[in-house]
Amino acid sequence: MKKGLAKVYALSLTVIVVVAVAAAAYFILSSSSTTVQQQTTTQQIHLVDIVGRNVTIPRGVDRIVAIGPGMLRLVCYLNATDLLVGVEDSERSWGSAGRDYAMAYGESFKALPAIGPGGPGKPPAPELILAAKPELIIMSRTYCDFYDPDRLEKETNTTVIVMDYGPAGNLDVEGLTNALRVLGEALGRKERADSLISYIRSVVEDLDKRTRDLDVRPKVYVGAVSYKGPQPFTTTQTPFPPLSLLNTPSIADRYASKPGVFFWSFEAILSEQPEIVFIDENNLATVKQDFDKDPGKYMHLNAFKEGRVYGILPYNYYHTNVAVALADAYYIGKILYPERFSDVNPSEKADEIFRVFVGKALYQQYAEAYGGFRCLAEMFKPSG
Amino acid sequence: MSSRNVQAFRLNVKHLIRRKQIILLSLTFFTLLLIPLSASVGWYKASLPETFRAVFLPDNSQLSTVIWDLRLRRVLAAIVVGMVLGGSGVAIQACMRNPLASPFTFGLSFAASLGVAVALLVLQGGAIQRFQIYVYNPYIVSASAFLFALIQVLIILLLAYKAGLSAGALVLSSIAISFAYQAVLYLLQYLYLNEILVATVVFWTFGDLGRIAWPEFNLVALLSFATVLPYFIYRSLDYDLIVGGDELAKSSGVRPERLRLETTIVAALGTALATSFVGVIGFVCLVAPHAARLLIGGGHRYLMPTSMILGALILTLSDTLGRVVIAPTVIPVGIMTSLIGVPLLVYLLVKGGRFGYRG
């Protein structure tokens, strides 16, 4: 009966193989369905925010709020205003003049509920945020100095991501780029972030190219820069960001021990004798008042005597208005190096920049509010 | 007592008086010397003879402008304000019989700050429209500060008058009102002013002599030299009297309440005027009288002018140092006087031992 046994063996072997193959097939197929399950749960984004917190955000959030200096601006720059479910009260009570994003989107803010007081140094209001039911809170790093973001997360039961784009008043291109990229990913605006970043890079490149290899740079001073209240002519910033983009120093650079806002004396300015003076139009009234009281000392400045005094738009209002800072740089470049900027019309270029950043041409509004890019020689003529 | 002995004692007194006169004259001389010295110190470089010429023969040159508008004006303002503060300090201390009294004990600085805050608020039209602050009239802030300081003084006088205008009543009223003003100020800041305006108010409270322009200086100098300073000098003997007690004063024909009232008003006016233009300058009205007392004793005939001159000296030195120490940045004189004033006051307290009024 050996042949009969062989058939049995063959049959059993076949059965075993078939069963084994089937089992294997089964196992293989089932694990790939768990893989499918894993893919659906990784519809989440893992990011590290600016203070090093690991933040997990679901893909496709459509309810966000932004609190603190500059955060709403980032949202606007990323064309993500449709995701907002509330704004800070300050956005409505301050009036829009002076904040680039507010001038473009201010109307739409009015319809949104208030989610906190807003303003530098004012702590957030968790109850109000809760009422708006956001999925994500974008919080300014400056708020972390007096309010723990993790605490806010617990209180509002919402994910908090802390952002910033450089020190206030500065134009930190790297910081800005980084912030746009991270936030772009968080809000599903990656493409927009990329295109904005490349535009910013191109502008910086352009300014640098135009001013890189100059032998002669005029002596420049920027007075009355905005900083915590009306500042006199003797307050300046060193180095001055738009000037830095133009590879040009300010006369104050040598004297300050550290970068930032610098207060010095009129005598020192006199001894330096800048050839060209720019005044931050936010504080123009203060300077004019001082000039009216005391014209003598101003008229000993060559820049004033020759009427080479110009106004620039203020860019430090609830954190740096990046668009305005860049627009200022073009205007300053045109004044300082007219040959290198002969093809540039500052107000048109400003509008171009505004359109890219916030989708609206804002130069006219700025000019109405502050005066715009202009020569101030007439204003600073001694009367009688 | 033989007549020769009597002569000896009379001579002794003459020597004492002579010593006082010498001290006063020396201090005056130093202060006057400080004027051209201070004018030659600063960032703008110029030689000494050039500087002196600019001081005495000013023309339209750049150097003259620097010397006169940027340096001398501060020095002259320092002298006038210093004299007012020094004199007011002595006068108030005599009337209150309290060596720690000063015009600022009345809460003048708080009232003036409140005036500034209100002026900024009013100028804003109530609602914060923009981040800018237009001060339409350069004198509005000063006028408001002065007005509020005046109201403060009137309220205190009214309260004290109800309580009989004794020294204690004045002090208590002042403290109470000061707290009230401070509370109102903070409330305003919290509710209405944004951080910009708050910073402005704070910035304003750092007295800065660079802020004053020629018309303002002329006003302060005129009023001080015409009314405030002569009044204090004239009343010197009365201050000697009131230090001994209200009854003593009455028995010599001086009405203590009237003296206290007048002195308070004059001191407050002078101080409020100066403060409204240059901001709050502390410590001078405490340090100058004490130092003067140590140098010259308690007789107000010489104490009063000495305290005035010392006030001028201290303020001028502080301002000049503030210009020089971290040039080209200028430290406001209000900060300098606090920095210098505190250790100086401590030193005087330790060294002086007895310098004041018991009881």
Next chain:
Amino acid sequence: MVIEVRIRDVKVYYRSIKALDGVSLTVKRGEVLSVVGPNGAGKSTLLKVVNGVLKPKMGSVYLDQRAVWEIKSRDLAKICGAVPQRVQVGGMLTVYDFVMTGRRPYIGFAPSKLDEAKVYDALETVGAIDLVGRGLEELSGGELQRVLIARALAAEPEVLLLDEPTSNLDLKYQVEVLRLVRSLRSRGLIIIMAIHDLTYAYRVSDKILMLNSGKVYAAGKPEEVLTAKNISEVYGVEPLIFDEYRLIVPLLRV
């Protein structure tokens, strides 16, 4: 030239307390009137009424024909010199400056040579000329008391009011002050003195006014007022009176 100080029916109230309740007295030129009585009897108050420091609720105070409140305070200060019981000593004043304040009614803008001379005179009169350059705080009780008197004298008063001039003084100085009072009397001043010590009152005064709780208990010549009966009634202590020595001591039963 004041001949007479006349006080009629003066009432002074401190809140609800009657400090003086209908007091009258008359003192003439060259007389020393001592006001005696226990603490709180109203002695100091009476003195303050005379030189106008306190205004009585009712009653009148006359210097000759003139009512005290009709006289300008400056002129009044030239007539009445007051020596208070204590004074606030502070502020580093010298004796010279302090006595000069007594000249206040005469000084316009600055002291004159005449004022200086009067200050020295006053200090010589009280025998304190050696203290002239010293600070007030350095003085002993007796020295300060004499300086206070000098200050009052510097005003060249015609009426001198002394409030407890001998309290807190050493015996030597007590005697000196009393001698001084007597000499001033012979200069023609009207002297009204509040005093504790009955012996001194007995010895020095021409008239005595004994007050008790704001009322006049007795008035008149010393021997008439300072009787054992009066003293024991008002002070609650039995005295021993030695008329020849004009000595009054309390009887000590220990």
